[in-house]
Amino acid sequence: MERWFFTLNSYDFKGKRLEDIQAKILVADDDNMVRTTISKILEMFGYEVTTVSDGKYVADIIDDSFDVILLDIDMPGMDGFETIAALNGCEHDIPVIFLTGAGSMDYAVKAINLGAYDFLTKPIEDLDIFNVKIRRAIEKRIFIRREYHYKRELEDDVRAKAAELEETNKLLLTYSHSLENATVQLMSSLQNAMEEKDFYTAGHTMRVTEYAVLLGIAMNISEQDMVILRRAAQFHDIGKLVIDLSCIQKPGKLTDEEWVLIRKHPVIGANIIKPLGFMEKEQFIIRHHHERMDGKGYPDGLTGDKLDQLTRILMVVDSYDAMTSKRNYRKNMNMNQAVIELNNCAGTQFDKECVVAFSEAIVDFTATGDAFFREYLDNYKKLS
Numbered sequence: 010m011e012r013w014f015f016t017l018n019s020y021d022f023k024g025k026r027l028e029d030i031q032a033k034i035l036v037a038d039d040d041n042m043v044r045t046t047i048s049k050i051l052e053m054f055g056y057e058v059t060t061v062s063d064g065k066y067v068a069d070i071i072d073d074s075f076d077v078i079l080l081d082i083d084m085p086g087m088d089g090f091e092t093i094a095a096l097n098g099c100e101h102d103i104p105v106i107f108l109t110g111a112g113s114m115d116y117a118v119k120a121i122n123l124g125a126y127d128f129l130t131k132p133i134e135d136l137d138i139f140n141v142k143i144r145r146a147i148e149k150r151i152f153i154r155r156e157y158h159y160k161r162e163l164e165d166d167v168r169a170k171a172a173e174l175e176e177t178n179k180l181l182l183t184y185s186h187s188l189e190n191a192t193v194q195l196m197s198s199l200q201n202a203m204e205e206k207d208f209y210t211a212g213h214t215m216r217v218t219e220y221a222v223l224l225g226i227a228m229n230i231s232e233q234d235m236v237i238l239r240r241a242a243q244f245h246d247i248g249k250l251v252i253d254l255s256c257i258q259k260p261g262k263l264t265d266e267e268w269v270l271i272r273k274h275p276v277i278g279a280n281i282i283k284p285l286g287f288m289e290k291e292q293f294i295i296r297h298h299h300e301r302m303d304g305k306g307y308p309d310g311l312t313g314d315k316l317d318q319l320t321r322i323l324m325v326v327d328s329y330d331a332m333t334s335k336r337n338y339r340k341n342m343n344m345n346q347a348v349i350e351l352n353n354c355a356g357t358q359f360d361k362e363c364v365v366a367f368s369e370a371i372v373d374f375t376a377t378g379d380a381f382f383r384e385y386l387d388n389y390k391k392l393s
């Protein structure tokens with residue numbers, strides 16, 4: 010008799026045509042005669058056959074390579090019903106055909122209810138019906154395999170697409186960071202070039218940035234906040250660049266008109282930063298670095314509860330540098346005098362917590378020297 014192969018035209022997941030694969034059938038029956046007979050018939054139809062004498066052996070040898078299981082009901086160790094219950098709990102989705110004695114319709118119904126795909130009556134009298142039932146079970150198995158294969162391909166596809174998307178996102182993020190850094194560098198270069206015209210302003214920006222990082226470390230702010238604080242400090246007086254230099258560099262006291270002009274620099278600075286889009290927090294800090302805790306500062310007269318920690322930090326370190334810097338029209342304070350002044354103004358002009366932390370940090374920084382300085386520099390470089 011001609012050997013029967015799968016009828017569906019398709020390819021399995023290993024690249025072979027399914028019709029070229031020899032179906033593999035497991036027969037479990039305690040009757041040696043039945044096993045031998047069924048095995049010979051199946052082999053005659055061209056199937057590969059494995060036989061066992063009890064249901065308990067099915068679980069031991071079953072794997073995904075089998076296509077159909079023929080299961081006797083009455084077996085001494087583990088009967089057909091127990092065996093199919095055990096098979097239902099494993100991952101192999103292999104159609105089970107029960108072998109029942111003639112007239113055991115109750116058994117057949119019970120088997121179907123337990124998840125059997127079909128049933129065959131023993132002894133086998135009609136080989137055509139027998140083969141049709143086996144072929145149908147094999148086609149069912151092909152369908153299951155194809156569905157599994159399709160699902161797996163789909164999952165692989167989704168995984169690959171997700172990985173591709175993640176890679177693209179990483180690249181975009183890298184480009185975005187590079188663009189941000191390039192913009193900040195460019196602004197910094199422009200600012201430096203313009204600041205060179207005024208020695209005091211140039212030194213002031215650099216020192217305020219270093220003090221801000223020092224106080225940021227002392228107050229244990231996050232790395233993310235440190236980047237924001239550093240940028241805000243770096244550009245806090247950028248608004249002064251568009252104000253007439255003769256006003257900024259004027260030796261002696263400013264007139265009321267000149268003060269009005271100078272006081273515009275926080276707003277001008279924030280407006281310069283605004284179009285960049287990625288420095289919103291820095292923009293806020295720059296606009297409000299001359300506010301006071303009691304609301305008597307400028308430009309908006311905000312009180313302390315409206316000012317965030319980073320702005321409060323910059324308010325302290327900016328003023329400290331102003332107090333300790335030499336100007337040709339007044340004498341500068343030394344560190345101790347400035348720290349006393351900061352503490353005198355804590356709660357009214359400055360945030361108390363920032364003043365306490367900065368007083369300790371700046372004194373330690375000056376007194377303990379190298380050890381602290383090294384740690385400070387490492388952090389500073391990491392953020393540069």
Ligand SMILES: [Fe+2]
Binds near residue numbers: 274299327
């Ligand atoms: Fe300022």
